[in-house]
Amino acid sequence: MLTDTKKMFEDAFKGGYAIGAFNVNNMEIIQGIIGGCAEKKSPVIIQVSAGARKYANPIYLRKLIEAANEEHPEIPIAMHLDHGADFEICKQCVDNGFTSVMIDGSHHEFEENVKLTKEVVDYAHSKGVVVEAELGKLEGVEDDVKVASGEGSYTDPDQAVEFVERTGVDSLAIAIGTSHGAFKFKGDPKLDFERLEVISSKLPEGYPIVLHGASTVIPEFVELCNKYGGDIPGAKGVPEEMISKAAKMAVCKVNIDTDLRLAMTGVIRKEFMENPSNFDPRKYLGPARTAIQEMVMHKLDVLGNINHL
Ligand code: G3H
Numbered sequence: 001m002l003t004d005t006k007k008m009f010e011d012a013f014k015g016g017y018a019i020g021a022f023n024v025n026n027m028e029i030i031q032g033i034i035g036g037c038a039e040k041k042s043p044v045i046i047q048v049s050a051g052a053r054k055y056a057n058p059i060y061l062r063k064l065i066e067a068a069n070e071e072h073p074e075i076p077i078a079m080h081l082d083h084g085a086d087f088e089i090c091k092q093c094v095d096n097g098f099t100s101v102m103i104d105g106s107h108h109e110f111e112e113n114v115k116l117t118k119e120v121v122d123y124a125h126s127k128g129v130v131v132e133a134e135l136g137k138l139e140g141v142e143d144d145v146k147v148a149s150g151e152g153s154y155t156d157p158d159q160a161v162e163f164v165e166r167t168g169v170d171s172l173a174i175a176i177g178t179s180h181g182a183f184k185f186k187g188d189p190k191l192d193f194e195r196l197e198v199i200s201s202k203l204p205e206g207y208p209i210v211l212h213g214a215s216t217v218i219p220e221f222v223e224l225c226n227k228y229g230g231d232i233p234g235a236k237g238v239p240e241e242m243i244s245k246a247a248k249m250a251v252c253k254v255n256i257d258t259d260l261r262l263a264m265t266g267v268i269r270k271e272f273m274e275n276p277s278n279f280d281p282r283k284y285l286g287p288a289r290t291a292i293q294e295m296v297m298h299k300l301d302v303l304g305n306i307n308h309l
């Protein structure tokens with residue numbers, strides 16, 4: 001069933017697990033995700049970025065997510081806008097059946113972020129849609145916004161409390177050391193769990209925290225890409241133990257895109273190299289879809305999100 005994230009987060013917080021929020025760009029990715037969630041009996045957030053909307057046309061993605069819902073009505077699915085840049089894109093999604101939107105004002109000054117987020121919250125709540133916002137700055141690349149290494153900033157706990165109180169936002173993405181993309185750490189991976197603990201202790205009991213940039217960049221899949229002609233040296237993500245630890249704390253939503261990209265790309269590269277005479281897209285998109293499904297099932301294990309329907 002298409003639903004907002006309220007009950008998902010409530011259950012996840014109580015149960016000490018997190019909901020996987022997976023980025024989608026086409027049919028095979030959506031089918032792989034929903035197939036994985038059906039196997040593991042897991043509620044899910046299917047999220048669409050501005051880049052995905054531009055690539056696929058928002059109508060197609062919405063209809064594909066609706067198709068997933070029709071195929072698996074037993075799975076709670078939140079249809080979510082990832083990194084909405086302004087009021088207009090959030091409004092469009094709210095008006096078009098999304099059950100959840102993110103307004104990302106993290107690159108603005110605090111007061112401007114509060115104002116923009118509150119505006120989206122007021123509109124979304126009037127239509128029964130929940131809102132995620134972000135405070136603090138993640139490093140890395142998302143759409144056209146690039147935050148250079150060293151220019152990110154961790155979320156301030158007192159500001160987080162003030163931000164949530166003044167905006168009424170339903171969940172908050174925080175910066176504690178994760179970043180978008182495949183190159184998250186130069187040295188040893190490190191997350192500021194103490195900051196996460198302080199932030200959640202200052203927020204109301206059960207308030208859902210969101211972790212962006214949470215892919216693990218699993219070495220096996222980087223190697224698969226590189227073995228078959230890829231060139232992704234030095235890729236490194238957030239170790240799975242850290243993701244599991246965050247999921248047991250107040251983190252209720254974990255965003256994953258890069259791990260799906262690597263799985264899909266690795267398998268397609270392998271198919272191309274091993275079967276050069278094939279030119280039937282089903283012969284490489286099919287295995288790619290299976291790889292997405294397997295990756296999603298693995299992620300759901302790491303998040304502790306199994307048997308929760
Ligand atoms: O936050 C970034 C997500 O990985 C989405 O990436 O903006 O290239 O679709 P994208």
Ligand code: 13P
Nearest residue numbers: 181213214215255257258
């Ligand atoms: P990754 O790049 O770590 O998969 O993060 C995705 C994300 O945060 C989408 O909003």
Ligand code: ZN
Nearest residue numbers: 180212213255
């Ligand atoms: Zn993100």
